[in-house]
Amino acid sequence: MSLVMPELDRGVIARRAEIVAALRGIVPGEGVIDSAVEMKPFESDALTAYKTLPLAVVLPETVEQVSKVLRYCYDNKIKVVPRGAGTSLSGGSLPLGDAVLLGMSKFNRVLEIDYDNRVAVVQPGVTNLGVTKAVEGEGFYYAPDPSSQIACSIGGNIAENSGGVHCLKYGMTMNNVLGVEIVLISGEVLRIGGKHLDADGYDLLSVIIGSEGLLGVVTEVTVRILKKPEIARAVLVGFPTSEQAGDCVAKIIGSGIIPAGMEMMDKPAIHAAEAFVHAGYPLDVEALLIVELDGPQAECDHLLEKVTAIAKSFGATTLRVSNSEAERLNFWAGRKAAFPAVGRLSPDYYCVDGTIPRGKLPLVLARMREFSEKHRLRVANVFHAGDGNLHPLILYDANESDELHRAEEFGADILKLCVEVGGVLTGEHGVGVEKRDLMPAMFNETDLAQQQRVKCAFDADGLLNPGKVFPKLHRCAELGRMHIHAGKVPFPDLPRF
Amino acid sequence: MSNIFKPRDENEIVEAVAWAVSGEKSLEVTGRGSKRALGRAAQYDSTLDVSQLSGVVLYEPEELIFSAKAGTPVAEIEKLLAANRQEFAFEPVDLGPVLGGKAGEGTLGGLVSVNFAGPRRVKAGNTRDHALGVKAVSGRAEIFKAGGRVVKNVTGYDLPKLLTGAYGTLAVMTEITLKVLPVAEDVETLLVSGLSDQRAIEALALASASAWDVSAAAHFPAPVAAKLPIRGSAAATAFRLEGIAPSIAYRRDKLEAMLKSFGALGTLKADESRALWRAARDVLPFAQNISHALWRISVTPTLGAKIGGAIAAATGASLFYDWAGGLIWAEMPGEEPHEQAVRGAVGGNGHALLVRATPAVRAHAAVFGPLGAGHLKVMRGLKESFDPKAVLNPGRMYAGM
Numbered sequence: 066m067s068l069v070m071p072e073l074d075r076g077v078i079a080r081r082a083e084i085v086a087a088l089r090g091i092v093p094g095e096g097v098i099d100s101a102v103e104m105k106p107f108e109s110d111a112l113t114a115y116k117t118l119p120l121a122v123v124l125p126e127t128v129e130q131v132s133k134v135l136r137y138c139y140d141n142k143i144k145v146v147p148r149g150a151g152t153s154l155s156g157g158s159l160p161l162g163d164a165v166l167l168g169m170s171k172f173n174r175v176l177e178i179d180y181d182n183r184v185a186v187v188q189p190g191v192t193n194l195g196v197t198k199a200v201e202g203e204g205f206y207y208a209p210d211p212s213s214q215i216a217c218s219i220g221g222n223i224a225e226n227s228g229g230v231h232c233l234k235y236g237m238t239m240n241n242v243l244g245v246e247i248v249l250i251s252g253e254v255l256r257i258g259g260k261h262l263d264a265d266g267y268d269l270l271s272v273i274i275g276s277e278g279l280l281g282v283v284t285e286v287t288v289r290i291l292k293k294p295e296i297a298r299a300v301l302v303g304f305p306t307s308e309q310a311g312d313c314v315a316k317i318i319g320s321g322i323i324p325a326g327m328e329m330m331d332k333p334a335i336h337a338a339e340a341f342v343h344a345g346y347p348l349d350v351e352a353l354l355i356v357e358l359d360g361p362q363a364e365c366d367h368l369l370e371k372v373t374a375i376a377k378s379f380g381a382t383t384l385r386v387s388n389s390e391a392e393r394l395n396f397w398a399g400r401k402a403a404f405p406a407v408g409r410l411s412p413d414y415y416c417v418d419g420t421i422p423r424g425k426l427p428l429v430l431a432r433m434r435e436f437s438e439k440h441r442l443r444v445a446n447v448f449h450a451g452d453g454n455l456h457p458l459i460l461y462d463a464n465e466s467d468e469l470h471r472a473e474e475f476g477a478d479i480l481k482l483c484v485e486v487g488g489v490l491t492g493e494h495g496v497g498v499e500k501r502d503l504m505p506a507m508f509n510e511t512d513l514a515q516q517q518r519v520k521c522a523f524d525a526d527g528l529l530n531p532g533k534v535f536p537k538l539h540r541c542a543e544l545g546r547m548h549i550h551a552g553k554v555p556f557p558d559l560p561r562f
Numbered sequence: 563m564s565n566i567f568k569p570r571d572e573n574e575i576v577e578a579v580a581w582a583v584s585g586e587k588s589l590e591v592t593g594r595g596s597k598r599a600l601g602r603a604a605q606y607d608s609t610l611d612v613s614q615l616s617g618v619v620l621y622e623p624e625e626l627i628f629s630a631k632a633g634t635p636v637a638e639i640e641k642l643l644a645a646n647r648q649e650f651a652f653e654p655v656d657l658g659p660v661l662g663g664k665a666g667e668g669t670l671g672g673l674v675s676v677n678f679a680g681p682r683r684v685k686a687g688n689t690r691d692h693a694l695g696v697k698a699v700s701g702r703a704e705i706f707k708a709g710g711r712v713v714k715n716v717t718g719y720d721l722p723k724l725l726t727g728a729y730g731t732l733a734v735m736t737e738i739t740l741k742v743l744p745v746a747e748d749v750e751t752l753l754v755s756g757l758s759d760q761r762a763i764e765a766l767a768l769a770s771a772s773a774w775d776v777s778a779a780a781h782f783p784a785p786v787a788a789k790l791p792i793r794g795s796a797a798a799t800a801f802r803l804e805g806i807a808p809s810i811a812y813r814r815d816k817l818e819a820m821l822k823s824f825g826a827l828g829t830l831k832a833d834e835s836r837a838l839w840r841a842a843r844d845v846l847p848f849a850q851n852i853s854h855a856l857w858r859i860s861v862t863p864t865l866g867a868k869i870g871g872a873i874a875a876a877t878g879a880s881l882f883y884d885w886a887g888g889l890i891w892a893e894m895p896g897e898e899p900h901e902q903a904v905r906g907a908v909g910g911n912g913h914a915l916l917v918r919a920t921p922a923v924r925a926h927a928a929v930f931g932p933l934g935a936g937h938l939k940v941m942r943g944l945k946e947s948f949d950p951k952a953v954l955n956p957g958r959m960y961a962g963m
Contacts, residue, residue, distance in 0.1 A: 181767045181864045204773075226716045233713075239720065240691045253936045261912035262683060262888050263860035265931035266941050266959070267732075268690055271723030275716045292773040319624040321647060321744030360775060361816075364809030420712040422625050452714040453625075492714035500717075507717055508707070515706045515948070516719050522943025534718065547702055547950060549583050 067470070068115060068498055070532045074163045077143055078120065084143060085121050088165070091133045096171075098122040107148070107166050111213070112156040112499055114415075114469060119146065119160035126171045128246070128254060128284045135282065136252030138165055144528050145250065147278040149189065149221030152213040154416055155497025157224060157277045157533060164531075167282060169220050175199045176285065182260050184243060185290050189220025189283045193227070196288060205290045208235035211493065212401065220283050226275030228493040230326040230400075233451035234359075235291070237493070239274045244287035247273060247280075250524045259287055272519055277495050278530040280523040297325060297359035298369055299393045302376045303350030303383030307331060310352035311426040313379040314450045317356065318423075320375065322368055325359040327451035328400050331430065334407065334445040334458070338399035341406035346399050347383040354450065355396050403447045404458065411443070411460035415472045419483035420492035423453045432482055433457060440475040442468070454492035455483070481506050496534045504536050513537075518544050565608040571615065572697070572705055572736045578610050579734065580703035582953040591730035591955050593633050593669030597676060599661045600917060601729055603924035604957035612671060615736055620711065623648055627694065627711050629739040632671030639670060643742055651743040652689050653680025653843055660845045661918060662852040671735050677727030678858075680843035681778035681802065684770065684885050686743075690726035695739035698725065700732070701949025711739050724944070730955040731963060732948040746777075746804035751830040751838060752817050755796040759783060759867035762799040763887040765824045767864055769801050770886040772820065774813040778802035779886040780842055786882040789847040791837040792830070799824075802839060842884055848893040855899035855919045856891070861912035863888035869907050876903040901927050930959050 077084070085099045098104055099121045109116040120143075125131045138145050144164035151158055160166045172188035175195070179185070180203055185196055193214040196207040210229035211217055217227065223245065228237040235241070244258030257273070258264045273280055304310040310329055317324065330338065330353045339346040346353055356372050358365045369386055376384055387393035399406070407414055421429055430446065437444050443460040459475050461468040480490050480500060484507045490500045504513060513535060520527070521541035531538060567578045567589075582589050590606035592598060594613050612633045619629040623646045630639060636654060643649050655678040658665045679688045686692075695709035708721035722739070725732055754765055762781035769776050780800050782790055787798040801817060803810045818827055830838060841847065848856055857879075861869050866887030873879050873892055877900040881892040894900055897920050908914050908931075916929045933941065938960075945952065945963045956963065 179864075180771055182862055183771055205771075226720070228714055236687065236691065237714065237716075239723070240687050249936070249940075253939075255934070255936045255940070257937070259911070260862040261860045262688070262885060263677075263913050263915075265913045266933050266937060267944055268677070268724060268727050269937075269940065271690060271726070272719045272721070275720050292771055295773050315624045318626060321747070323743065361773070361809055361812050363812035364805060367806055367808050420710075420714045422622070422627075422712060424622070424625060449714070453712050454714045487710075488712050489710040489715040490717045492712070493716055495716055496718065504718070507710075511704050512706045512708060513718075515700060515704070516708065516721065518947035519719050519721070519724070519944065522940055522947050525943075545946070545950065547583065549580050549703055 070161060071538060077163045081120055084141070087137055088121060088123050088134060091137065092123055092125050092130050096124045096126065107151070107160060107168065110151040110153040110156060110158045112154055112159065112497065115156050115159050115498060117160045117162055119166035120163055122166045122168060124168045124171050128248065131167070131248045131282055131284055132252040132254055134165070134167060135248055135250050138528060139250050139252060139526070142526065142528065144531055146530050147224070147282050149218035149224065150192065150216050152217040152221060153225065153495060153497060154418065155491065155495040155499040157495050157497040159498055161532060169218065169282070172220070172284060179260065180205065183290055184260050184287050186285065186287050187219055189223070189286055190218050193217050193219060193222055200290050204293050206293050207288055207290055208241055209238050212404070219286050219288070223274050223283050223286060224276065224278045225493065225495040228454070230328060230449060233327060233449070234323050234325045241289045242270060242274060242286060243289055245270065245273060245283050246285035248282045248284055250281070250526070250529050277497060277534050279520055279534060280529065294359035296362050296365050297357055297393060298365045299355055299357040299387045299396045300369060300372055300376070301383065301385045301396045302354040302356065302381045303347040304352045304379070304381055305350060307352040307430050308427040309379045310354055311423070313354065313376055313381070314423060316375050316379065317372055318451070320371065322371060324356050324451060326355070326357040328355045329353065329448040329450040330400065330403065331446040333443065334403050334447050337406040337410055337445055338403050341409060342398045342402045344395055344399035350382060355400055400447065407445045407458045407460065412462040412464065415459040415461060415476055417455070417457045417459065417476045417479050418491050418494035419480045419488055420452070420454045421483050421486050421488035423450065425486040425488070429455070429482060429486060433479060436475055436478045440471045442471055442475055453488065477503060498533055501534060502536050514539065514544055521545065566611055567608060568611045568614050572699060575610065575612065575699045575734050575736060576703050576705060579699055579701060579953060582608070583701070583703055583951050586951060587953065588956050589953050591734050593672045594635070594667055596658050596663055596667035597661065597672050600657065600676065601958040602929045603921050610734065612734060612736070613669060618642065619737055626713070626742050627739060628742045629695070629711065629737060630670050631737050632669065632735045634670045636668045636670055636673050637666040644745070647745050648742045649745050650692060650740060651682060651686040652692055653682040654689070655680050656844045659849040660856065665844070670738055674726050674735065674738055675728065675730050681780060681839050681884050684779060684888070685777045690723040692741040693722040693726045693738065694741055696722040696725055696735055697737040698733035698735045701951060701954045709739065713741055729958045731945060731958055732954065734954065748807045748810055749802065749804045749832050749835045750810050750814060751835040752801040752803065752814055752821070753792065753828040753830065754799040754821055754825045755794060755828065756825050757781070757797055757799050759870060759883070761824065762797065763864060763867045763883065765799055765821055766886040768820060769817060772817070774816050775803070775805070776801050777804045778839055781883040781887070783882060785880055786847045790841050791834060800838065802835060845891050847882065848891060851893070852918070853897050853920055855894040855897060855923065856917045857899070857904055857914055858917045859890040859892060859904065859908055859912060859914040861888060861890060861908060865911050866890060869911065872907040873904055876900065876907070897923055899923055899927050905931065
């Protein structure tokens with residue numbers, strides 16, 4: 066592994082027994098784990114290429130315990146890595162050998178459901194799907210739906226600002242959270258936002274959501290819930306070229322239609338999915354689109370006609386509209402199983418996550434084919450076409466000496482290309498350790514320094530989740546210095562009054 | 563005597579900020595000054611007027627994105643978007659009339675800096691939900707960028723959203739990228755007349771919790787309704803439906819069935835609807851008595867009538883409710899803002915912002931709500947991280963920041 070993590074604090078590791086004892090004083094019973102065997106399940110998240118055993122694992126049950134654990138670590142200068150359900154694809158909760166792993170899985174209760182105000186108050190360990198399950202009896206749901214929604218936790222969703230296939234219309238986590246309770250590394254508990262829409266002061270939720278566990282530990286979340294649309298219908302469209310599919314996507318959006326979801330798969334992904342789930346996908350097309358519309362029946366029917374007309378005008382060779390819920394789910398079955406389906410083609414695969422301006426898709430796909438030849442690895446593409454979020458799946462075999470390395474190089478080439486065409490390094494999986502060293506492809510040193518200063522406002526000692534997101538660690542004192550020498554009057558040639 | 567700097571580009575902003583930092587001078591950061599009366603009254607050594615930084619940088623309708631320099635007039639932008647049948651979905655509020663100025667005077671930078679969304683807030687979110695990317699000059703006299711030009715982006719902290727609503731106290735934005743969305747083809751408004759505030763809030767909650775995609779839900783008590791483009795003199799509870807015509811007709815039927823037990827129903831067609839919601843958005847019923855204190859109060863929606871009622875009883879305020887009861891606009895009967903009564907009624911259930919008050923009042927009243935010690939510490943830390951010498955709009959939101 067080429068990843069360089071912060072240098073281990075030998076002093077902390079030497080004090081391990083003392084630290085574990087202190088943690089046990091805060092979280093009694095089985096809430097503190099220190100044996101290597103029992104810590105094994107925590108050694109990595111869903112980015113399984115990287116594994117490290119933590120110093121110790123703590124699984125608190127109360128806000129007070131979270132606060133005391135963090136305060137203890139703060140006072141003793143011990144690093145902390147927060148963890149939700151451990152489904153991060155970017156290594157956001159990869160442990161550090163000298164850090165306490167703070168697992169939030171025991172915070173798994175739905176605290177309040179307030180249908181009249183259309184909010185649910187939940188603990189961070191509740192799964193994403195668990196929120197919807199708690200409210201679906203009354204016909205409500207929680208909109209963000211990352212593909213790991215059965216397992217991933219709301220706390221983790223906040224850390225990563227998770228999206229899903231429906232965020233084109235309904236937004237990401239950022240747009241669906243109204244309030245949080247967060248514990249800072251100092252142990253201080255802050256409540257931000259609530260059931261009301263606007264709050265006092267700076268919009269701290271804006272930086273907390275998507276902060277990848279670097280700013281604090283969320284202990285309670287108020288999410289917006291929505292009434293389920295009356296109906297959802299999907300249309301399955303196949304095209305002879307990805308250019309035609311791309312043009313069709315642009316035209317749909319250009320016509321003023323915002324579908325609930327708009328997904329694209331390329332030929333390798335279509336074939337893999339079809340072989341796995343037999344969804345009835347056409348095998349003679351280069352690109353397959355699934356366009357889903359939801360809302361009132363009358364609206365869906367009307368918009369479906371428009372979408373099918375657009376698809377025809379761009380030369381669709383397959384065009385099927387779902388006429389039942391079973392058929393709609395069948396259209397999705399292949400897409401939803403795309404990752405495991407591709408997994409069957411190869412011993413391992415590496416899921417990349419970048420966003421591009423939609424219009425650049427044909428260019429990016431063509432370049433990706435070149436990269437595929439250069440790195441001698443196959444790639445299958447699934448793509449949130451509506452919002453430009455790409456998920457190339459690079460096939461490799463970890464048992465072949467340099468394939469993982471080549472897969473990572475291939476992934477880095479793709480992400481740099483995303484930035485080059487006006488996109489970004491990550492659309493929804495986060496930077497974590499995976500894309501950390503690519504950050505300079507998108508941001509210069511001043512940009513990154515300003516971001517790190519934001520962290521200083523929450524965690525001046527850099528104890529929370531160090532080694533993630535930022536390629537270089539800088540001390541806050543160093544970041545805080547100003548380098549201004551000039552005292553001259555600005556642009557003296559200009560008139561002033 | 564104070565200077566007015568009118569930089570022509572971001573490098574000149576850097577120069578101006580560097581000058582302020584080295585001379586420990588404070589700068590009032592402003593666009594065209596249309597919202598100068600908003601926020602705490604503070605004294606500045608000089609003015610940094612970014613109105614010269616104007617112009618569209620990038621507009622790709624099919625990508626649903628728009629970038630412009632911070633000093634670009636909002637009116638110009640809205641015209642351009644409308645020509646492509648697009649808009650900012652959060653319905654930017656034009657504070658001109660209610661602050662005693664003219665309509666259509668604001669700039670993009672000002673719009674983003676105050677983070678005010680209109681009636682569609684309940685469906686489309688706030689300004690910050692649409693802010694994707696920013697280029698800015700920090701109080702360290704450094705140019706930085708954050709975010710990007712795509713909607714789905716989690717690369718680094720979402721600083722564009724943090725700067726949204728920071729009233730220019732963290733950085734001088736020079737270029738802003740926002741998401742744009744298609745304008746609805748059609749619009750209609752369903753009205754229920756004669757409801758009490760409490761009963762109206764119940765109707766608003768019921769409709770908002772339905773699948774009928776209400777894109778604005780407001781209640782106008784009789785005295786306010788009388789100043790709006792609605793026929794009759796009774797209180798009016800209004801539900802906006804936007805979209806394609808067949809969908810609106812379908813949803814109107816559903817909503818009528820749901821609401822008919824509340825009171826007499828009526829509808830407003832497209833033009834009347836647009837006039838009504840524009841008036842609600844820009845708070846036009848309270849744009850006459852410019853010296854009277856005006857509050858914008860965001861609360862738990864179902865508590866709206868209770869909180870609004872308590873404020874009215876204690877102060878004699880006139881008010882109306884937007885955001886399904888979650889937003890109360892309260893105009894005081896005079897210059898006195900009755901801050902304690904307002905904040906007392908809101909308690910821990912929301913946020914109250916004193917939008918309008920005379921300079922004498924603004925010199926003493928807390929315009930923004932009080933913050934807890936922990937929250938204040940983080941805010942100070944953020945101010946320090948962007949603007950350690952507090953040269954940018956110091957005191958505009960909170961004293962000493």
